[in-house]
Amino acid sequence: MSAVISINSGSSDSIESKVADFISRMGLDEKIGQMSQLQGGGGWIPDDLAESIRAGRVGSILNEVNVEVLNEMQRICVEESRLGIPLLIGRDVIHGFKTIFPIPLGQAASWDPETIEAGARVSASEAASVGINWTFAPMIDVTRDPRWGRIAESLGEDPYLCGVLGAAMVKGFQTDDLGEPGSIVACAKHFAGYGAAEGGRDYNTANIPENEMRNVHLRPFKAAAEAGVGSFMSAFCDLNGVPATGNTWLMDDLLRKEWGYEGVVVSDWESVVEMSVHGFTHDDEEAAYEAVMAGIDMEMASSSYLDHLEGLVAQDKIKLAQIDTMVARILTLKFELGLFEKPYTDQKEHAAVLNKSNLKIAKEAAVKSCVLLKNENNTLPLAQSDLATVALIGPLADDDYEQLGTWIFDGESQHSVTCKQAVEELIGRTVEINYVKGLETTRSNNHEEFGAAVSAAEKSDAVIMVVGEESFMSGEAHSRANIDLPGHQAELIEAVASSGKPLILVIMAGRPLTIGNVLDKADAVLYAWHPGTMGGPAIADLLFGLESPSGKLPVTFPLAVGQVPIFYAHKNTGRPATDHTCVNMDEVPARAPQTSLGMTSFHLDAGYKPLFPFGFGLSYGNFKYVKITTSHSSIGLGDTIDIHADVINTGAREAEEVVQLYVRDLVGDVTRPVKELKGFRRISLKPGERERLCFTLHTDDLAFYNRKMELVTEPGKFHVWIGGSSDAELWADFEIHD
Ligand code: NOJ
DSSP states (O other), X not given: OOOOOOOOSSOHHHHHHHHHHHHHHOOHHHHHHHTEEEEOXXXXXXXXXHHXXXXXXXXXXXXXXXXXXXXXXXXXIIIISSSOOOOEEEEOOSSBSSSBOOOHHHHHTTTOHHHHHHHHHHHHHHHHTTTOOEEOOOBOOOOOOTTSGGGGGSOOSOHHHHHHHHHHHHHHHHOSOTTSTTOOBOEEEEETTGXXXXXXXXXXXXXXXXXXXXXXXXXXXXHHHHTTOSEXXXXXXXXXXXXXGGOHIIIIIIIIIITOOOSEEEOOTTTTTHHHHHTSOSSHHHHXXXXXXXXXXXXXXXXXXXXXXXXXXXXXXXXXXHHHHXXXXXXXXXXXXXXXXXXXXXXXXXXXXXXXHHHHHHHHHHHHHOEEEEEGGGOOSOOGGGOSEEEEESTTTTXXXXXXXXXXXXXXXXXXXXXXXXXXXXXXXXSEEEEEOOSSSTTOOOGGGHHHHHHHHHTSSEEEEEEEOOGGGSSTTOOOSOOSOOTTHHHHHHHHHTTOSOEEEEEEOSSOXXXXXXXXXXXXXXXXXXXXXXXXXXXXHHHTTSSOOOOOOSSOBOSSGGGOSOOTXXXXXXXXXXXXXXXXXXXXXXXXXXXXXXXXXXXXXXXXOOSBOTTOOBOSSOEEEEEEEESOSEEETTOEEEEEEEEEEOSSSOEEEEEEEEEEESSOSSOOOSOEEEEEEEEEEOTTOEEEEEEEEEGGGGOEEOTTSOEEOOOEEEEEEEESSTTOOOEXXXXXXX
């Protein structure tokens, strides 16, 4: 299947001819200028930058957010450069501009494309209000390694989920018309394989067989391309021995030729010149050559294109026609954005940042992002009327900065509403709140306040502890080898738990943490990720039952870091473990013979199951799944099949549930995962309400890349599950015949 991508918002013919006209009038130096993205001055325009803009030697600026400065840059372009070509203005608007949304991994836990689209819409309109017209999001690297700091910025471990949610983000940033005010260009990054960094260490090498590339890592990118994303960014990593930025197979054979992608491809920050550090090229000149040959239209931050492309063209190593094609893509994007007609930004034409509606959307996103992992004896929701006192403890209970998360270039902590503020606002009139920080930061090991924390708990009817990891512990270049709760937070939890009071843990983090050691100390656990500006009110509403949790894990939670990578869509192996074959190391007698423990695939000290599976999340409702049926027992290639199941809310309150559809293709030309997500839907059911859901699958939805790298659906037997997590048990089967 090959898609021809159209990202046009207006008449492509006229854009094409306008672009051709420009190209015919441009000098080589001006063309190379368009292919260069330079760092802004951070609030002013350095003389050399102004001169470069005037000379037509810059196509794009990144990291300038002052509207007057940006307007002045555009003015220099339009009025003082020979051809008057305006600039693309790039910025990492990843989970909000001023109104900060939950980190992308948190947003993914909503499993709600509408929520994600709405968040991106707000972010785009706020960013556009200062003149930004290009964001470097969504990041759709499939990642199965919570050590990797950038998992925070990802949409999780599943290619289908990443694809659907990534496409929703693209739509939110770009709308259907890039020329509309408030629309900005999205960027599918990091192409490709970056999420498979060895050891979960950022920037590290990725070795991914082509079959796995196609069946897993490339799928969300294909979805983004089909959703019309205006740009792609090359990954930093060495992919199978060839850095992505110089990877001709990836960038040219696959992206351009096989997929027909016509948008702009930008390098990552200095990733062109870093090819020499990788040991792939000798120097910047060779790096520029390799990047152009691969198809990187624009170089970010470094200047190897500016310094060497003229020479490379003069030596006839790079053809002018190739440069023209690349420049044409950049100019096309500028036309599609309407930049030639409207290069300047008038803030008065834009809604104010951080306005009420934006904050409301951010709160809704945070509500849907939180995942209830445990709720023993219906500890949650807390009933305000039953409480006289509540203890609020923990280093993140009142930290307006740390709740914002990793990518907040422009977010400001003074706009955050913390848990403490929100809980006080919600219940403070009738309930006494005993607040103790307990630990200065999440990394502290000073027990000075433990006594105060325990006595606050003892004199309260219930305890809410807000713990986790600080925002710097995830994100770019911020990976961790141990993913436990840092510092002495586990000790603090243990001390507070000794009070015997109902204990609710709220965990803010940029990744799945290994929290098995504290789970049994708590009666309830709400995983809030880094929830953004409105994290506090969202969490307070969930804790006190104004909202019901409905988030589902977009990534598997390991029991122990040594299990990583552990993900639901794994292969079966020749010797899969089961509960019967899995041995507990502590029960093995001394001098046990090697083969007496069984010979299956598990860890002696961690078993084979995760702490929480992909797709898991509780709610204040109680959802039961029954009566799965398929419309046919056998279908032919090209047909569709309907899969039905009843979902019943047997709980006492109305709640939302994300219903998930999984499939297993039992035998394949290449082995298939034990389960693959193929659909999901958010529904709301009243107590006692029952809904019969129908998922329709086309045989194309079951296609995969075979050994010859052909996309095929193979006849054979399939299992299908409908349920509330990847552990769904309700299943049926069907067949595809020739
Ligand atoms: C490097 C990061 O890898 C990328 O995601 C980001 O968009 C660029 N820097 C620009 O800041």
